Amino acid sequence: MVCSVLFAITPLALAWSWARRFSPRKPGKDKNAIYECGLESKGDAWVQFKSEYYLYAIIFLIFDVETIFLLPFAVSFTGLGAGAIVGMVIFILLLVEGLAWAWQKGVLSWK
């Protein structure tokens, strides 16, 4: 264990100390730039953008992910305690809320 750790650390420490001893650091504006394609980046990356597909994500959770949980829930329904029932009801109610939201948005009607 000690040997393997040393085997990993020794070359790193050697390279680090070698660079520290001989090679001066030279940071600069271009060298510290984020992009490396030669062109300067324009604008800011911290911008708001519209998340168009969140409704698909909600529908996917309701009709796909929920089904995966509903099957084991149905199989072990008779042997569950009160806590598990309450937890599952909360889970389903959260998703039903999403369904109501999507329904109200008109996602379910075919146009």
Next chain:
Amino acid sequence: MDEGLRSELSKQGIFTTSLQDLYNWGRKNSVWPLQFGLACCAIEMIATTMARYDLARFGAEVFRPSPRQADLMIVAGTVTKKMAPQVVRLFNQMPEPKYVIAMGACAISGGPFKQGYNVLKGIDRYIPVDVHIPGCPPRPEALIHAFMTLQQKIQDQNLTSAKRPRHLDADEPGEFDVPKFGEHDLEPPLNAGVWQPKTVTRTA
């Protein structure tokens, strides 16, 4: 260590070296070029890396697509004035130690397009070039020769002393000024610390 003693020892099968030689030997055999080409010279550069000429024999087959991982910039082709700032910026983004080979007549001086209003008259106006290769375009053998010349240059570099190379000297710049597009030409037209036009002295 005395050169005579070293050669005498090597005859007896004892290999001696110094830390500096070992360091330079490792460096010169793992020079990774930056993967970028500007014009027809790049085709010759690509041919050099392929099986027939096989640059991999010199430890330089790994063309890196990112300047962060590259040691060597092969300026292969005509540098237009529109491209020059990008070339200099890419060179700035490479970590030290970094080297430049100016490949072909265009990269050296503008070559056959020297008269063009949009052609840079040699990349050595902006960044320090280590090896120039003449030719239009140079054959792969010429690039290999330039590469071996660069390897020899790396081998001869001192780790400590007044003659140590740029990357070991804290006072030498690691970045070079990126030219801007001016009204008529690139501004500045050259980096004075890198290149100065020849002054012609006339004797009467």
